[in-house]
Amino acid sequence: MTRITLPRPDDWHLHLRDGAMLTGVLPETTRHFARAIVMPNLVPPVVTGAEAAAYRDRILTALPAGAAFEPLMTLYLTETTDPADVAAAAASGLVKAVKLYPAGATTNSHSGVRDFDKVRGVLEKMAEIGLPLCVHGEVVDPAIDIFDREAVFIETVLDPIRRATPGLRVVMEHITTKDGVDYARSQDDTLAATITTHHLILNRNHILVGGIKPHYYCLPVAKREHHRLALRAAATSGETRFFLGTDSAPHVDPLKECACGCAGCFTATNTMQLLAHVFEEEGRLANLSAFASENGPRFYRLPVNTATLTLEKTTTAAHWPAKIETGAGPVTVFDPGFPVFWHAID
Ligand code: DOR
Ligand code: ZN
DSSP states (O other), X not given: OOEEEEEOOEEEEEOOOSXXXXXXXXXXXXXXXXXXXXXXXXXXXXXXXXXXXXXXXXXXXXXXXXXXXXXXXXXXOOTTOOHHHHHHHHHTTSEEEEEEOBTTSSTTOTTSBSOGGGXXXXXXXHHHHTOOEEEOOOOOOTTSOGGGHHHHHIIIIIHHHHHHSTTOOEEEOSOOSHHHHHHHHHSOTTXXXXXXXXXXXXXXXXXXXXXXOGGGOOSXXXXXXXXXXXXXXXXXXXXXXXXXXXXXXXXXXXXHSSTTOXXXXXXXXXXXXXXXXXXXXXXXXXXXXXXXXXXXXXXXXXXXXXSEEEEEEOSSOOOOOSEEEETXXXXXXXXXXXXXXXXXXX
């Protein structure tokens, strides 16, 4: 197969930032994607319904001319989040999910949750109204090795929260381990998991062998090869619980290429071409539509897009800029380290 047409894909986990960065990166997503779950980890974070409405307006104002793109807004869960505000923002259709960051787990997560008992009321309200909780699944205990933080989170935080809140609909975001795949598979359909493009391509050697690669550093950090293979099998399986969330996370190059570099891979530009390559390698091109276009809307109870995206394989390697220039500074585009012959027909 050298040509494949999908319902237009959606990105179920995306960082758009704000201001000049937002304006700079938004066209990279709207070129191929119809909708995206937009992360709320701005500074300050998007906590209330009113803040989400204002952020949505700023995104719509920054849209490139002619783009048909719908931002799906999220709220940043804090220990003082008001369950009634969450319910109202969901009822109005503005907010599609609430995001749980364990405090200190990643970029701009310091306003996140330390004491999970303090968010019990919000989680119960969300279970009642069916609003999904998107979870950054890593413990922050300094005693836990960074490569074990996802597996320990599942056992010590996620599973207890789900048991204590029956019916709560949860997305395990950007899973990076076989433990995450196995847990998602072992549970009922209140649980789903997103997988990023870069975690299908990178293992931890890619970050560290032959010199440190700051543009491959993200959180959760890429793990051992057997975990990457488990993620590939899950993503390409067609199983409804797994879908695409790129976690495309722009940082300007000076903040990546320095003594204490920020976490995040910027994959908005070339995700669909890379996914076609990965799915073809796995002999599962026919399941790309399930992963990128169908399983996400199904979990979020939204229609599959009627517009389409066509991907075509040629004998010429696909070309994308090494970096995009934004008003905030240059942002390096994810380099998979191998040529890709799949092109998106924009
Ligand atoms: O790599 C990451 N970058 N992981 C996250 O969880 C946050 C994100 C960001 O906002 O830069
Ligand atoms: Zn993220």
